Amino acid sequence: MRKIFNEYGGWVIVVFVIIALLLLVGGIKSIDDNGKVKGSGLIATIGNIFSNSIEKNNNHLRYLNGECGPNGEPLVSTTESQVGKYADIDGDGTVDGIIFADLAVGGSGTYEIERYYQSGLETLNYYIPKKNTGLKTYYQKGTYTDKMNGTQEVIVPLSNESNRFYIMSLKSINNGKRTTLYNSINENNVPSSDYLKITKYDFGSGKENTLALYNKWLNENYGLQDINDAFNFIHNDIKKGWFIPSSEEWAVFYKQLHITKENYVSKGIEHWIFTSSVTYSYAIAYMKFEGNNVYYSGNPSFSIYTRLATTF
Structure with a gap:
């Protein structure tokens, strides 16, 4: 080994340096639109650590500004009905019920009542008031599955304004x-x-x-x-x-x-x-x-x- 090093020492060092650089850099193939490094190797790993750190910081700033959930989750539409989706009312990860009325949308319709002293059913009207301002902001946090309405998104409150939703417990x-x-x-x-x-x-x-x-x-x-x-x-x-x-x-x-x-x-x-x-x-x-x-x-x-x- 000493003989080889004496004869080719300079070249051995160069080869080892090249191999090390290839291990560090050679695994990088590209960088996607989100700043994620595609590939393998130490530099790719370090690059993704920095990228993830930047993303978390950006999400935190957006969260503080009320633009997303705490981990970058999308906000709930303020104009589309969320009836039928599940609710986590305090963000603790537990689903508390299912949304059955949305005040941002309102609504009306008819239903039937029955009285013991009269034959047949009587039709009445129901009315859900619509409120356009002052409602809480909400975000979507994954999905949940229950026989009440299958698999649906879970809605979590983000701000402290007026309540937008009525929910029913999933159990008696x-x-x-x-x-x-x-x-x-x-x-x-x-x-x-x-x-x-x-x-x-x-x-x-x-x-x-x-x-x-x-x-x-x-x-x-x-x-x-x-x-x-x-x-x-x-x-x-x-x-x-x-x-x-x-x-x-x-x-x-x-x-x-x-x-x-x-x-x-x-x-x-x-x-x-x-x-x-x-x-x-x-x-x-x-x-x-x-x-x-x-x-x-x-x-x-x-x-x-x-x-x-x-x-x-």
Whole structure:
């Protein structure tokens, strides 16, 4: 080896230098439009490290300016409906529900109600108000799959303005088990002056309805609390802004998401679900998916299902 080095030492050094340069540089083939180095070798690796660092810095600046999500995710359209997509209301990576109304778009339509004392169905109108300004900015964060609506994008809030979306939980309370709403309530302990004004049917009234009924239940104004009442299971949810939807909010849900008596089972929805709308005396409206309508003559002491909604 020493003899070879003595005879060819200079050339050996040159060859080693060339090999080293080829290893460093020779793996680089090209640089794409995003500044990514295509190829292999140390320089290619170092180049991509710098490129990724620059990209992250640019994304962070865009995020601070409200132009994208924290990792460069695209913003949600402010003019196109996002109904049917899933929602992560606090950005913790957990899907909280499905969007069923979009105030940036609004909407209107009809739905059917049923009363026990009359034959046939009655058609009513629903209305979703449209709001053009002051709404939160949102971004898209991957996709999620659920039998409610298959695989859809997940929407996450980016700013702190007014809530744009109404969402419905993907599961009923109490681990999907039946509850009463207010078991002790009856026609003798609800003043007629109360039931006519304590709740409303309209879209947007579910939260106030829920708070009104919850306070009556807490104070036992209409009878004693029962361990199986729905309110026993949703104390913390109510504090976080979740509520039992009004009759019209439920109508919007099944109409906007095209849920019918033929497909509701496959979407994981129960056949009878409480609304928060008192209809007359001590009766309360149910969402009746097996009949594709809202049933106005429900009894809050019956044991059926309860599902919550919220806005974000």
